[in-house]
Amino acid sequence: MNAQKINSALVSLYLVLFFLFLLGPLLVMAVSAFNTPSYPQVWPIRGVTLNWFVQLFHDKEMLEGLRTSVVIGVSVSILSVAMGLAGALVMTQLFGTSRAYYYFLVVAPVLIPGIVLGIATVVFWRDFTGLLGLRSLLYNGTVLTILAQSSFVSSYCMLIILARLQRFDVSQEEAALDLGASYPQVFRDVLLPYLRPAILSSAMLGFLTSFENYNATTFAILADKTLTTVLASRVRMGSSPVISALATVIVVLTILAALMFEWVKRREQRRQWSREKEARESERLETA
Amino acid sequence: MNNLGITFVATALMLALFFFLVRYDRHRAVTAQVGFFRRNGALVGTYLVLGVGIWMLFTFIMPMVFMVDLSFHHKLPPSKVGGPEDVYTLDNYRMFLFGSTTSTDSLNWLHLRSFFMTIFISILITLVTFAIAYPLAYYMAQVARMQVLRLLLLLLVIPYWVNDILRAFAFRIVMAENGFLNQFLQGIGLTHGPIDFLGQNIALYVALCYSHLLLMTFPLYNAIEAQDHNQIEAARDLGAPWWHIHLFVVMPHAKPGIASGMTLCFMLTAGAVATPMVLGGPNSLWFTPIVYDRFYQLFDWPQGAAYAIVLLLACIAFVFGVLKLTGLKLGEITK
Amino acid sequence: MTSAIELEKVRITFGTFTAVHETDLQIRDGEFFSFLGPSGCGKTTLLRTISGFVQPSSGHVRIGGADMAGIGPNKRPTALIFQNLALFPMMSVAENVAYGLRVRGVGKSEREARALKLLDQVALSPHAHKKVSALSGGQKQRVAIARALAVEPKVLLLDEPLSALDLKLRQHMRRELREIQQRVGITFIYITHDQGEALNMSDRIAVMNAGRIEQVGHGREIYANPQSAFVASFVGESNVIPGRVAAVGNGLAHVETPLGRLAGRVGLGPDGSAPIALSAGDEAQLFVRPEQIRLVAPDQPRPACGFGARLRDLSFEGSMTHLELDAGLGMPCNASFMTSNAGALPEIGTDLALQFDPLDAIVLRQEGRAA
Numbered sequence A: 001m002n003a004q005k006i007n008s009a010l011v012s013l014y015l016v017l018f019f020l021f022l023l024g025p026l027l028v029m030a031v032s033a034f035n036t037p038s039y040p041q042v043w044p045i046r047g048v049t050l051n052w053f054v055q056l057f058h059d060k061e062m063l064e065g066l067r068t069s070v071v072i073g074v075s076v077s078i079l080s081v082a083m084g085l086a087g088a089l090v091m092t093q094l095f096g097t098s099r100a101y102y103y104f105l106v107v108a109p110v111l112i113p114g115i116v117l118g119i120a121t122v123v124f125w126r127d128f129t130g131l132l133g134l135r136s137l138l139y140n141g142t143v144l145t146i147l148a149q150s151s152f153v154s155s156y157c158m159l160i161i162l163a164r165l166q167r168f169d170v171s172q173e174e175a176a177l178d179l180g181a182s183y184p185q186v187f188r189d190v191l192l193p194y195l196r197p198a199i200l201s202s203a204m205l206g207f208l209t210s211f212e213n214y215n216a217t218t219f220a221i222l223a224d225k226t227l228t229t230v231l232a233s234r235v236r237m238g239s240s241p242v243i244s245a246l247a248t249v250i251v252v253l254t255i256l257a258a259l260m261f262e263w264v265k266r267r268e269q270r271r272q273w274s275r276e277k278e279a280r281e282s283e284r285l286e287t288a
Numbered sequence B: 001m002n003n004l005g006i007t008f009v010a011t012a013l014m015l016a017l018f019f020f021l022v023r024y025d026r027h028r029a030v031t032a033q034v035g036f037f038r039r040n041g042a043l044v045g046t047y048l049v050l051g052v053g054i055w056m057l058f059t060f061i062m063p064m065v066f067m068v069d070l071s072f073h074h075k076l077p078p079s080k081v082g083g084p085e086d087v088y089t090l091d092n093y094r095m096f097l098f099g100s101t102t103s104t105d106s107l108n109w110l111h112l113r114s115f116f117m118t119i120f121i122s123i124l125i126t127l128v129t130f131a132i133a134y135p136l137a138y139y140m141a142q143v144a145r146m147q148v149l150r151l152l153l154l155l156l157v158i159p160y161w162v163n164d165i166l167r168a169f170a171f172r173i174v175m176a177e178n179g180f181l182n183q184f185l186q187g188i189g190l191t192h193g194p195i196d197f198l199g200q201n202i203a204l205y206v207a208l209c210y211s212h213l214l215l216m217t218f219p220l221y222n223a224i225e226a227q228d229h230n231q232i233e234a235a236r237d238l239g240a241p242w243w244h245i246h247l248f249v250v251m252p253h254a255k256p257g258i259a260s261g262m263t264l265c266f267m268l269t270a271g272a273v274a275t276p277m278v279l280g281g282p283n284s285l286w287f288t289p290i291v292y293d294r295f296y297q298l299f300d301w302p303q304g305a306a307y308a309i310v311l312l313l314a315c316i317a318f319v320f321g322v323l324k325l326t327g328l329k330l331g332e333i334t335k
Numbered sequence C: 001m002t003s004a005i006e007l008e009k010v011r012i013t014f015g016t017f018t019a020v021h022e023t024d025l026q027i028r029d030g031e032f033f034s035f036l037g038p039s040g041c042g043k044t045t046l047l048r049t050i051s052g053f054v055q056p057s058s059g060h061v062r063i064g065g066a067d068m069a070g071i072g073p074n075k076r077p078t079a080l081i082f083q084n085l086a087l088f089p090m091m092s093v094a095e096n097v098a099y100g101l102r103v104r105g106v107g108k109s110e111r112e113a114r115a116l117k118l119l120d121q122v123a124l125s126p127h128a129h130k131k132v133s134a135l136s137g138g139q140k141q142r143v144a145i146a147r148a149l150a151v152e153p154k155v156l157l158l159d160e161p162l163s164a165l166d167l168k169l170r171q172h173m174r175r176e177l178r179e180i181q182q183r184v185g186i187t188f189i190y191i192t193h194d195q196g197e198a199l200n201m202s203d204r205i206a207v208m209n210a211g212r213i214e215q216v217g218h219g220r221e222i223y224a225n226p227q228s229a230f231v232a233s234f235v236g237e238s239n240v241i242p243g244r245v246a247a248v249g250n251g252l253a254h255v256e257t258p259l260g261r262l263a264g265r266v267g268l269g270p271d272g273s274a275p276i277a278l279s280a281g282d283e284a285q286l287f288v289r290p291e292q293i294r295l296v297a298p299d300q301p302r303p304a305c306g307f308g309a310r311l312r313d314l315s316f317e318g319s320m321t322h323l324e325l326d327a328g329l330g331m332p333c334n335a336s337f338m339t340s341n342a343g344a345l346p347e348i349g350t351d352l353a354l355q356f357d358p359l360d361a362i363v364l365r366q367e368g369r370a371a
Ligand SMILES: Nc1ncnc2c1ncn2[C@@H]1O[C@H](COP(=O)(O)OP(=O)(O)OP(=O)(O)O)[C@@H](O)[C@H]1O
Pocket: B030, B031, C014, C017, C019, C037, C038, C039, C040, C041, C042, C043, C044, C045, C046, C193
């Protein structure tokens, strides 16, 4: 009994320490965003202010970076879902040695450091766009960053979609064919709706991964600026509570998004439960 | 042939190998296979080919091949590229090893030390991260009740989407000389003067560990969750001590998750750019800033490419080491 | 009568494995036709060949007289009901039923009306707008049938559609399926490994074993005149008694067996009309069903077609009582009786005298040892 008490106390202590470590720094940063001194600090609290948030929303460079980040994020997310989906579908149609070879190639971007991918993209596209005569059009930071990020974000998307695809019941596809659907119709009516949750979550993940990426971006971005690269240069120049304010905004948005996601999930689950309950009910009536 | 020519030829060879393998597999297949375009229809088939083709060829294979090729060249002004001076050379790698492109007298200690320190510390950080994350993953997967679990997952997601720079920045605030932690330690009388967390790179290592804690936790959690709780109960009933249960019951089962968490953690730590930039002390020599400098300080892209390849080789070696040690296949750790 | 489906020399192989050996078969228009056979005998493979998911390695499949070579499953006038139903979970019940019409370009209001009408026929119209996961097993079954019928196929193919249901519901669905078939009047091809189902519902049955059709015929015919050892033991139960033909005459074959001289009808040949040619000295097998074996009361004289055996085990199953006998064949011999409350049951271990009517037994040539 006593040993058990000690045990559970130790577990609680560990959990508290873990989450203190995990959330503490963010909390300290958030507090510093409301403190008046212009060097971000928590203690002593000299006065509460929203000034740093106001400055943040008037910061032209950051807003510009945010816009670029969103443009890149949306493009990467669309491209990566499209390419990752294709990648996953092709995977299910390969067997044996070619499958192993293909698998190795499509997951490799996940296992390669972002900076290597960033560098490779820049050096290749500088010469390649030269060859195509499109350097003025394509050789710019935004395009290169989209390309560099897409290579590994697509792999993430592919892995997510593949996980769901592997649980797909092929007889669904055959049933649609048997009812007279053409292959594109089967794809549109059966496979895509089935993959919808995986596609949505990989699009979401793709956007967020792109949005917060720094390693590949810092090489590929050239003269353009994303929110993270603007942040990086600010942080390098020195500390400012404006940065804390930005982090606070991101944390709050994350919490809201997570809560909303949880709410949607629960609602869906409740619906599913009530359907299953109904099914059991009619089952009971049927066999009675 | 110039770089692009080499790149195209090598890519074509890789494609040819792929199609050869596909044919070979089809030939060996048990069932007659429907042709690719017949199976998918012209529209979807074209989409699949274009999707995978653009992704693999233009964003991955060609850039990588090009970079490898470039690393064996000299830095030349554009006018001389492809000219008689554009010859293959190992100078960029020689530079990494000996600090000079001509002499091999003394080793390039500055870069070598930085490289090996980066690898060594990354391994250490990976192990420490594992040690911190494992109990939580186990607790969430096997012990926690549903309600607690939801709360914990929610708490975990919050720091996950804060980017590296902001995380590092948070640690700078916390661990600065007059930062929160020093104030706190002095306040409770544990230390007398401020500790130089930043200068000693302690902040850097702690933040790297912090950054990758979640990437370690999630694969571990998924792997441990898949285990039947009854197995653990059975081992406990047989009187196995707790460490024995973890070492010989839970961990072997969670091996793919452990391998995958460690691989991710190592790769991102060794390849981290933001954290060392924000938190690196004056005597920190993380390897990635050196690579960065080849590019944007010296503008010597071939040399930068060579350095990037050295880093890549280290990561590949680590992945293969993990696979070898655990006896797993690549497919099992990238789930 | 025209053939709805014709298989001509169809052979299906997977690599080096032959799933279905060369097969000829004609299924008539409007027939309820069943394939009956043990697991893995190639039933599903044959069905998938008819519906177009599997290409025969050689031979022809004709539906309504037209050769189906090179015609995909989506262009064939067949509809398949899958073993797991394969309903579309993201669509409502009505959308499921209307899907075949939708891909044929039927307008929204018309296809909805037709789906509702079909759902009405299977008593599901109140559930039209539910998701399929809210339905019970039997209801899902009926949605699958309505969905397949919606495309007005010439042939409906059903792959063990009832295997997932519980016993009571299964019996009910058998009747319902049969009724639907009679109402719509199209050909049903039904796969099952449950002989009760096949015998109960079908106009004709093909009994399959290891990739071959062993016998085709009406249920009664197959039961009464099995043409192979496999059919004799798979459709109903049979005791197999090996022996050598001693004499043939009057449609009966007398066989010298380890149990003495027994007799049975000479079995029919593959065309189902003429008896096989047996002559004295041929190795043969005599098949007799447990329920055809009768006890001979101890005080009666031993009959002509009788044998002795020791009672090894006795099990009471309500209306029937089963005896397991040791007749010295090296394998047990079974007999079943209607349970009768009058008269005592024999003791286990006693020697019994048994008999059967030669007209209830069948004699076939020993398989695998043909000249
Ligand atoms: N695509 C395939 N590739 C290789 N072998 C196959 C394939 N499909 C079926 N087979 C083999 O063909 C044989 C017949 O299979 P089939 O599914 O037709 O049997 P079945 O009679 O329907 O059995 P069940 O009652 O179990 O459904 C089996 O041995 C099976 O392993």
